[in-house]
Amino acid sequence: MKSPRSLPCVLSIGGLDPGGGAGLLADARAAHAAGAFACGVAAVLTLQSTDGLVATHNVKAALVASQARIVLKAQRVRAIKIGALGSLANVRAVAAIAAANLDLPLVLDPVLMPSRGRGRLLAAGATRALCTHLIPRATLVTANAPEAAALLGMRVDSLPAAHEAARALLKLGAKAVLIKGGHLTGRDAVDVLAIAGDEAIELRSRRLTLGPMHGGGCTLASLIAGRLATGASLIEAVRWSKEAHYAALGAAFDVGGGARVLSP
Numbered sequence: 001m002k003s004p005r006s007l008p009c010v011l012s013i014g015g016l017d018p019g020g021g022a023g024l025l026a027d028a029r030a031a032h033a034a035g036a037f038a039c040g041v042a043a044v045l046t047l048q049s050t051d052g053l054v055a056t057h058n059v060k061a062a063l064v065a066s067q068a069r070i071v072l073k074a075q076r077v078r079a080i081k082i083g084a085l086g087s088l089a090n091v092r093a094v095a096a097i098a099a100a101n102l103d104l105p106l107v108l109d110p111v112l113m114p115s116r117g118r119g120r121l122l123a124a125g126a127t128r129a130l131c132t133h134l135i136p137r138a139t140l141v142t143a144n145a146p147e148a149a150a151l152l153g154m155r156v157d158s159l160p161a162a163h164e165a166a167r168a169l170l171k172l173g174a175k176a177v178l179i180k181g182g183h184l185t186g187r188d189a190v191d192v193l194a195i196a197g198d199e200a201i202e203l204r205s206r207r208l209t210l211g212p213m214h215g216g217g218c219t220l221a222s223l224i225a226g227r228l229a230t231g232a233s234l235i236e237a238v239r240w241s242k243e244a245h246y247a248a249l250g251a252a253f254d255v256g257g258g259a260r261v262l263s264p
Contacts, residue, residue, distance in 0.1 A: 007037040008229040009075045012222060013068060013094055014083025014111070015056070015121060016042045019049035021261035022215035027081060027222040033244060033264040034226025039075060041067040043094070044086035044121060050214050050257030052117025058086035061093040068097045078229035080104050081222050082134065084111040084121035091126045095133035105139040105228040108174075109221035110147050116212065116259060127151060136173025140234060142221045143169070145183040159190055159202075166194035176234055180217070193238055203239070205246050212259035213252060219262045220245045 010031040017023035023046065028038035043064045047054040071077060080098065085091050098106055110130060111121045122130065131151060135141055145156040148165040156165045162179040169177040174196075181190040189207045194200040223244050227237035244264045252260035 006076070007035075008078035009039050009071070010036045010079050010081055010222065010225045010229050011039045011041065011068060011071055011077045012081045012083065012225070013041040013043055013064070013085070014081075014218070015044035015046050015086070017046055017048050017215075019214075019257065021050050021255070021259065022048075022218050023083060026215040026218040026262065027083065029263055030219045030222035031081075031226040031229075034223050034230065034241070036078070036226040036229040038222075039071045039077065041071070043090045044084045046121075048114070048117060050255060050259045050261065052258065053114035053119050053121075054117060056086060056119050056121060058090060061087065061089035064090050065093045065097060068094070072097075072101060077104060079225045080106045081225035082106065082108045083218055083221070085126070085130075086121065087123050088126040088129055091122075091129045091133060095129075095137065098134065098137040102137070105225070106137055107221050107225040107228070108134055108138040108141045109217055110141065110143050110151060111217065112147055112150055115214065131172055135169065138174045139228070140176045140178060140224060140238075141169055141174045142178045142180065142217065142224070144180045144217060148179055157184065159184065159186075159192070162190075162192045163194070163200055166192045166200060170194055170196050178238060180220070182216070191242070193235075195234065201235075203242055205242070208249055210249060210252070210260075213249065214259035214261050216245070216249065216262060219248065219264060223264060
């Protein structure tokens with residue numbers, strides 16, 4: 001009998017979007033595209049679709065931790081990806097999971113607010129805890145300009161400001177930071193990748209003319225986590241994921257509702 005193929009797992013901790021465009025289901029598609037098997041821990045249950053977020057309901061921290069521990073104990077988890085956590089208690093619970101698994105690369109996508117709709121995906125009082133307890137554990141923080149601005153309390157509205165924000169997040173303890181340039185202006189979309197101890201790298205791509213998109217940040221972070229799980233270096237994982245993400249943006253799907261979705 002032929003031996004079964006072995007796959008590394010990505011443990012994704014985040015929100016469940018019943019519309020499928022973002023959160024854990026988007027994470028699963030991206031991890032699979034990157035060559036890994038997706039495992040999902042629900043930290044936030046949302047009422048949303050491609051028309052936007054209506055409401056959120058936070059999962060209790062003890063249940064979040066139990067979901068994660070049972071997968072980490074049994075399966076071949078080789079990377080952790082963190083998205084929407086909802087509550088301060090969940091930030092602390094996930095930070096404890098991260099502290100107990102320091103050998104695993106951790107990609108933190110600091111989801112704070114929805115791109116469409118109303119409500120929060122991280123409680124306002126939990127932002128400081130995210131900076132104190134989770135960013136220092138992160139192999140990579142992937143933040144768009146508004147997220148970086150909210151975390152740091154500064155304006156991030158230009159490429160020089162993106163460099164400054166990347167340096168500031170490194171000072172909080174992250175090993176590397178990717179400030180995404182989609183919300184900035186210019187002919188090219190420029191992401192800033194800063195790695196502790198090295199010069200920052202600018203990753204440029206021709207800006208696409210797109211309508212509303214849903215789940216782009218989840219997809220990119222999970223592509224990177226998936227490549228890290230397969231053994232790629234950080235720079236290799238980011239460059240490969242940027243290419244896959246760009247292709248997915250250009251071929252996004254209309255599944256109804258107000259925004260298109262990605263399926264890399």
